[in-house]
Amino acid sequence: MELTASVLDMDWADVETKLVRFIKDYVKKTGLNGIVLGLSGGIDSCTAAALSAKAIGGKNVLGLMLPEEETRSAEDIEHAKLVAKKFKLKTEVCDITPALEAIYGSIPVFDPSEKVCKGNVKARVRMVCWYYFANKLNRIVCGSSDKSETMMGYFTKWGDVAADIHPLMDLYKTQVRKLAQHMGVPEAIVKKPSTPALWLGQTAENELGVKYEQLDLVLYGLERFMKTEEISDQLRVNKETVRKIKNRWLAAEHKRRPLLTAKLEYRTIGTDFRLRRG
Amino acid sequence: MKTRFRVALAQTESTAADKEANMATMKTAVTQAKKQGASLVIFPELSLTGYVVRDQIYELAEQIPGPSIRVMEKVARDANVHIVFGMPELSEKTQATVYNVSVLVGPKGCIGKYRKMYLPTHSVFEEKRYFRPGYLPAAFDTDLGKIGLIICYDIFFPEVSRLTRLAGAQLIVCISASPAVRKAFFETLTAARAIENTAFLAYVNLVGIEDGLQFWGGSRLIGPQGKIQALAKCDEPDMVFGEVDYADIRPVETFVPTLRDLRPELFEKLKEGAEKL
Numbered sequence: 001m002e003l004t005a006s007v008l009d010m011d012w013a014d015v016e017t018k019l020v021r022f023i024k025d026y027v028k029k030t031g032l033n034g035i036v037l038g039l040s041g042g043i044d045s046c047t048a049a050a051l052s053a054k055a056i057g058g059k060n061v062l063g064l065m066l067p068e069e070e071t072r073s074a075e076d077i078e079h080a081k082l083v084a085k086k087f088k089l090k091t092e093v094c095d096i097t098p099a100l101e102a103i104y105g106s107i108p109v110f111d112p113s114e115k116v117c118k119g120n121v122k123a124r125v126r127m128v129c130w131y132y133f134a135n136k137l138n139r140i141v142c143g144s145s146d147k148s149e150t151m152m153g154y155f156t157k158w159g160d161v162a163a164d165i166h167p168l169m170d171l172y173k174t175q176v177r178k179l180a181q182h183m184g185v186p187e188a189i190v191k192k193p194s195t196p197a198l199w200l201g202q203t204a205e206n207e208l209g210v211k212y213e214q215l216d217l218v219l220y221g222l223e224r225f226m227k228t229e230e231i232s233d234q235l236r237v238n239k240e241t242v243r244k245i246k247n248r249w250l251a252a253e254h255k256r257r258p259l260l261t262a263k264l265e266y267r268t269i270g271t272d273f274r275l276r277r278g
Numbered sequence: 279m280k281t282r283f284r285v286a287l288a289q290t291e292s293t294a295a296d297k298e299a300n301m302a303t304m305k306t307a308v309t310q311a312k313k314q315g316a317s318l319v320i321f322p323e324l325s326l327t328g329y330v331v332r333d334q335i336y337e338l339a340e341q342i343p344g345p346s347i348r349v350m351e352k353v354a355r356d357a358n359v360h361i362v363f364g365m366p367e368l369s370e371k372t373q374a375t376v377y378n379v380s381v382l383v384g385p386k387g388c389i390g391k392y393r394k395m396y397l398p399t400h401s402v403f404e405e406k407r408y409f410r411p412g413y414l415p416a417a418f419d420t421d422l423g424k425i426g427l428i429i430c431y432d433i434f435f436p437e438v439s440r441l442t443r444l445a446g447a448q449l450i451v452c453i454s455a456s457p458a459v460r461k462a463f464f465e466t467l468t469a470a471r472a473i474e475n476t477a478f479l480a481y482v483n484l485v486g487i488e489d490g491l492q493f494w495g496g497s498r499l500i501g502p503q504g505k506i507q508a509l510a511k512c513d514e515p516d517m518v519f520g521e522v523d524y525a526d527i528r529p530v531e532t533f534v535p536t537l538r539d540l541r542p543e544l545f546e547k548l549k550e551g552a553e554k555l
Contacts, residue, residue: 018492
């Protein structure tokens, strides 16, 4: 197998059809009233919003914009509004700054310089807001995590990845961009550097230490059981980089499969109960 | 015995773990198929229960004959048709040994069953966790000629279809629950099995989404020359009809005489090779 950008090509019309069907079917089977999603103005949330609107109609999709003082971006809000207008979504803006300050203030050992701890509070407060609206409106929460982030564990446990469905989770970031382009998500959003917006100036590629174009091909190779050496040789990336990506992917399984207990009894939650999702 | 008859490929969506609802769906489809002149109506794999039922399989499985077979026998009797459908069979000798089965019922009752031999347990599939494999091919004498039964992943193993053909089946019925990512494989293999066995092959696949898995449909009747004679839509419930005329087999059997040219001694080699793999 040759690892070139073309291996990530898909029939985007077909992908859109399948994902729209997936969302529509899930909402229908749950019998709930619609979808709530975080609408940050980034590529993933805008694409998830576009798919949701196509699946069940924009009037049944609520995009939540949750700015906070430190990372507030006029551009992101503008992009979120642009997508909301284009796909006819309902939106709501909740400034979560007071909630965050209240939490920081209630933790005696809170240290503002620990930016990961602090940033994860933001991701989890956003999740709290999504589920508040989901409960209030009797809706599901649609997540927007992609495969690159999820494989790398580049998300907050119980935070941004908390959702009822994840339509984009089998698409790498570069594939999400192509799907977004196909669906008419504005170009400025497609080309914008991705960020979880946990602190100012944070970008995904800087933190991951590799460009998505390269990361996605490494992950694609790992997904297909290619050896580290093969991937490294083919992509002309040094072996250590590939090894680091692989280790990070493996080490993050605890974030993707979170219900773990010690095996004591006949059927155990998280390991032997194998039930279908209703 | 009819040598020419109409087949209905009933590409249905199942309701997970709801046998009553699925039997109602099958009954409606049979009534509709009968009105269109069908003598044989075929439903997808595990159409009685849905494909993704996981641990619920133990409570859903039934012995054969059992209550659901009785219902489907009545449906066949009332409509005077033959029906093939899928269900989990509970072994009569144990309490939790289950087979993935294709059942053939006719106007006079249950004709036979086939226990799936090849159980996929890779990727999204976990069939060996729940099912015991079958060991016998199945081809049954009916008023519609000899009908062979296979199930989904069996089609990747030519020996299963070949055994039903060698037992005399001129129509091979393959019921399936194939997710969309495997579409291209089935499009090729269904035609290949028909051609290499010079037999009709009716492939009926599930549609709908079960636990995130999207089944692609695309059910088809393939003639012994490999030509698609009836084709259902992809991704949505559909019912299409095709004609089986066993007289069509003779010219193909003379044009590409695969059965005449079989080399039994090679099967010994195949066995040796497989044992040493």
